[in-house]
Amino acid sequence: MGWLDRVHDQVDTLSHARALQEASRSAESYTLLERVIRTTSDPAARADAMVQRLSALINLGRTAEFTRAIEEASAAVRDLAEPYLHGHLNALAALAAHHQGALDRCVTHLVKAARALNAVDDPDRDTAWGWHDLAMAYSYLSFHGYALGAIERARQLGLTAGIPEETFAAPGIRLRNAVALDHNGDSDGCLRVLRDVATDLAQFVHSGRAGRLRPSSLAAYGYSAARQAALGDTLEPIGDAVPSRLLTHGGDSARARDLRQLGMVCLAVADGRPIEAVARLDTIRVSTETLGAAEPARLRSIALARAGDHPAAHRADRLAFRLAAQRNDRLRDVYIDGIAARIDHEEMRREAARYEGEALTDPLTGLPNRRRLERYITAVVTRGERVVIGVCDLDGFKAVNTRHGHHSGDLVLQRIAGVINRVMRRGDFVARYGGDEFVVVLPDTGMTEAAEVARRIEAAVRNEDWESLVPGTPVGVSIGFAEVSGGSGLRDALSVAFEQADREMLRAKSRPRAS
Secondary structure (H helix, E strand, O other), X not given: OOHHHHOOOOHHHHHHHHHHHHOOOXXXXXXXXXXXXXXXXOHHXXXXXXXXXXXXXXXXXXXXXXXXXXHHHHHHHOOOOOXXXXXXXXXXXXXXXXXXXXXXXXXXXXXXXXXXXXXXXXXOHHHHHHHHHHHHHHHHOOOHHHHXXXXXXXXXXXXXXXXXXXXXXXXXXXXXHHXXXXXXXXXXXXXXXXXXXXXXXXXXHHXXXXXXXXXXXXXXXXXXXXXXXXXXXXXOOOOOOOHHHHOOOOOOOHHHHHHHHXXXXXXXXXXXXXXXXXXXXXXXXXXXXXXXXXXXXXXXXXXXXXXXXXXXXXXXXXXXXXXXXXXXXXXXXXXXHXXXXXXXXXXXXXXXXXXXXXXXXXXXXXXXXXXHHHHHHHHHHHOOOOEEEEEEEEEOHHHHHHHHOHHHHHHXXXXXXXXXXXXXXXXXXXXXXXXXXXXXXXXXOOHXXXXXXXXXHHHHHHOOOHHHHOOOOOOEEEEEEXXXXXXXXXXXXXXXXXXXXXXXXXXXXXXXXXX
């Protein structure tokens, strides 16, 4: 039984409101939901309408109304024992808190959303949308690994519920990952991700499924292509899916409007009109949360460099890097200082106490941490699925810390996390195990496929430009894989697999490398 089966009033109207939001017609949806809230006497219908109304407000960018909408939705949901509703509300509240710049509240809502959605006994299409919105919140907070995991969960639940795969294509998640790489000086990595996004769009177009993509996805594909062109790539034609046309999609979404305005800047640069691009940047207003505060400064740098004003381009690039670093520092402070210490409300303090020792994300890289990794592997093996685990240990990392200091070491770890994430397959899981050690989990995979994944990781790490980041200290990776064997003792089987993978990693580390 799905969530809407528990609603007894105006179900058709609530379903229609959902469909309107999926089609990026949130203003129309908002009007319908206000009518339900005014007229219904069913607590479940009222709660559902208020959660959906919050979603519509976020899509429309009506930031001033977020706080009141969250308070009213929380009051309506509080007495309903429905984990989906609590999970979806917290996912949306995390998005709202992020747009308001309240990172501590955002992270708290993320924790609560994931716990509630994981507790749903009979997940349905609404639960899939809850995971989708949680993935968006992770992505905006730069937890790219978590975002990819959540959107994959949404995609799988959606397929089971009859939602086409294209609905949860979510190119915006990888787009934000790409521009974050560029803001931190990794333009090659950015281009690799953008090219992967373009490949996905081409597959949808050539298979005749592009018409089923959501308007917001089309806008993200358009910006991805425009950004790729601005960085100097020659775009391969993909039918009539040209960037300028894709950018017109997105309906009344505030984020789509931002992508449209920034996308026209990118296209002006790509078309050899950099002065026009700079002029556009001087007149547009976009949310700093759509693609990060650094994106306008980075585009200005690209345009000025194309115009030949290299000193001004360098200044703009420095600003972009500082803005990106400030964002990372703010996020790190949330974890270092502790969420609980920032929450004054007694009820929130009690809830935060329940999370003590339960943080599931590595604050430096944004990847799942060791605790989340162990839970994930346990869940996969318990379901009887075949799984291979890989231990990845960095080569040369001690020399980085010794020669350049621990701050540079942190930058290397962040870069490695992004590199590994980029080359993993859909459905694979990546975590930071501790220190300079990462673990990858490959569900439904054998050792032959694992060897290919290892080659891809090794090649990607080898091809990174470490010289510009930590001169004179090359960075590599050694990888060992092992299959988790079934049996009577799950904990023993995991322990044996980890020990075997670790031994294989050490053997790889001792083998001579090609120069």
